[in-house]
Amino acid sequence: MSSSHMDNIPSTPGKFKMEKSSYIQRCRHFSSVAKLTFFVFLGLILVLFFKSPSTSSLSSSSSSPYSSSSSIASDLSRRSLKTSSWGGLAWEKRVRSSARIRSRNGFSVLVTGAAGFVGTHVSVALKRRGDGVLGLDNFNDYYDPALKRARQSLLERSGIYIVEGDINDAALLKKLFELIPFTHVMHLAAQAGVRYAMENPGSYVHSNIAGFVNLLEVCKSANPQPAIVWASSSSVYGLNTKVPFSEKDRTDQPASLYAATKKAGEEIAHTYNHIYGLSLTGLRFFTVYGPWGRPDMAYFFFTRNILKGKSIPIFEAANHGTVARDFTYIDDIVKGCLGALDTAEKSTGSGGKKRAPAQLRVFNLGNTSPVPVSDLVSILERLLKVKAKRLVMKLPRNGDVQFTHANISSARREFGYKPTTDLQTGLKKFVRWYVSYYGSVKKSDQ
Numbered sequence: 001m002s003s004s005h006m007d008n009i010p011s012t013p014g015k016f017k018m019e020k021s022s023y024i025q026r027c028r029h030f031s032s033v034a035k036l037t038f039f040v041f042l043g044l045i046l047v048l049f050f051k052s053p054s055t056s057s058l059s060s061s062s063s064s065p066y067s068s069s070s071s072i073a074s075d076l077s078r079r080s081l082k083t084s085s086w087g088g089l090a091w092e093k094r095v096r097s098s099a100r101i102r103s104r105n106g107f108s109v110l111v112t113g114a115a116g117f118v119g120t121h122v123s124v125a126l127k128r129r130g131d132g133v134l135g136l137d138n139f140n141d142y143y144d145p146a147l148k149r150a151r152q153s154l155l156e157r158s159g160i161y162i163v164e165g166d167i168n169d170a171a172l173l174k175k176l177f178e179l180i181p182f183t184h185v186m187h188l189a190a191q192a193g194v195r196y197a198m199e200n201p202g203s204y205v206h207s208n209i210a211g212f213v214n215l216l217e218v219c220k221s222a223n224p225q226p227a228i229v230w231a232s233s234s235s236v237y238g239l240n241t242k243v244p245f246s247e248k249d250r251t252d253q254p255a256s257l258y259a260a261t262k263k264a265g266e267e268i269a270h271t272y273n274h275i276y277g278l279s280l281t282g283l284r285f286f287t288v289y290g291p292w293g294r295p296d297m298a299y300f301f302f303t304r305n306i307l308k309g310k311s312i313p314i315f316e317a318a319n320h321g322t323v324a325r326d327f328t329y330i331d332d333i334v335k336g337c338l339g340a341l342d343t344a345e346k347s348t349g350s351g352g353k354k355r356a357p358a359q360l361r362v363f364n365l366g367n368t369s370p371v372p373v374s375d376l377v378s379i380l381e382r383l384l385k386v387k388a389k390r391l392v393m394k395l396p397r398n399g400d401v402q403f404t405h406a407n408i409s410s411a412r413r414e415f416g417y418k419p420t421t422d423l424q425t426g427l428k429k430f431v432r433w434y435v436s437y438y439g440s441v442k443k444s445d446q
């Protein structure tokens with residue numbers, strides 16, 4: 001445990017050593033054991049002090065309910081900038097090989113969050129059509145990292161290498177851009193989940209704001225600057241009541257910190273586009289589901305709990321009001337991501353300077369047909385052939401909105417986005433995957 005604490009002192013080991021050596025020199029002037037003890041004690045306090053910003057940015061109940069970990073120390077280590085060893089000729093060879101373009105006019109794409117749900121699917125699709133793909137992921141334990149490792153194996157089989165590191169690690173990002181002149185960045189690394197933001201607000205700031213800024217800083221200085229497509233969220237519509245949600249609607253009333261950090265991302269994108277000429281496209285995903293999905297999402301843990309005979313909490317709004325989502329199937333989202341990449345114009349800056357105005361876009365990627373959560377449960381019951389133990393409860397005030405509904409005309413116009421999978425069809429594919437992945441579902445204990 002203590003060695004991992006030492007490992008976690010972010011980017012300060014050199015500084016720490018310097019303090020230690022000057023401390024030793026100063027010790028020579030103090031002969032008494034009492035003074036020595038005092039300085040050792042002071043040193044310890046200083047070390048704790050320098051560690052405190054990263055510590056205090058995380059709430060005390062920071063472990064994820066979706067992971068097996070329950071200690072703050074574990075959370076600190078997963079948020080650490082420490083990157084598992086990178087560098088060296090063999091590593092560079094893997095990076096280059098993964099990013100090698102194999103089709104005429106193909107892209108070379110850095111996919112952040114490549115071991116995540118959407119990241120895995122997008123990476124495979126890009127590779128399949130001949131683009132060079134390099135993944136980046138910090139493999140944090142917000143939810144079961146074994147699932148992320150399984151996705152990694154899947155990508156490995158397609159020839160995609162995932163560099164293990166955090167988007168806050170500027171040295172690593174710079175190195176990757178030194179090795180590969182990425183034409184595009186598909187930025188999907190984020191702290192997801194609406195309700196978890198109340199438990200661990202710091203993780204949202206770390207990944208969705210600080211990490212995004214760090215990535216943009218590296219992109220703006222890269223030569224050539226890549227075009228960036230990144231994951232925003234339907235949650236930015238917050239308390240907006242006008243339906244369906246259009247990109248022109250107001251997004252200044254977020255209902256969760258998650259939504260607020262995604263909205264902040266959109267404003268940050270504006271800034272980097274304005275100052276540095278970075279081409280930026282934000283995609284507002286609407287409750288994406290499907291095979292290899294996220295275990296923290298309702299459709300996923302409802303499935304698990306129904307199969308285990310456990311009750312599932314189904315939220316309803318005031319006066320028995322329906323809670324509904326514009327659930328969007330992963331394959332439709334992948335098409336939207338590729339469409340956005342294909343229509344992204346080049347960034348216009350170089351050497352960290354803007355040369356001309358650059359493209360700045362935001363698109364809804366939804367399904368355009370909201371489904372009540374209770375209907376989602378009915379579909380799962382039919383597919384699983386098990387009756388759910390429904391526990392209907394009031395929509396908690398923890399960031400959830402009552403409904404979402406996407407207007408997708410903008411994405412349709414720009415790149416022909418047209419979702420084709422209804423919830424019944426998509427959930428059927430999800431359930432088939434779930435059963436094959438977890439084997440005998442009765443035994444599954446994720």
Ligand SMILES: O=C(O)[C@H]1O[C@H](OP(=O)(O)OP(=O)(O)OC[C@H]2O[C@@H](n3ccc(=O)[nH]c3=O)[C@H](O)[C@@H]2O)[C@H](O)[C@@H](O)[C@H]1O
Pocket residue numbers: 192193194232233234235285286287288296297298299313314315323324325373400
């Ligand atoms: O579109 C987005 O941008 C976001 O989509 C997703 O958020 P949500 O739409 O909230 O999905 P999800 O948690 O699966 O809840 C689904 C429904 O089940 C209801 N719900 C949930 C939990 C529960 O115990 N009971 C319940 O009824 C709940 O009220 C809701 O109506 C992503 O997680 C998020 O990262 C972000 O990408």
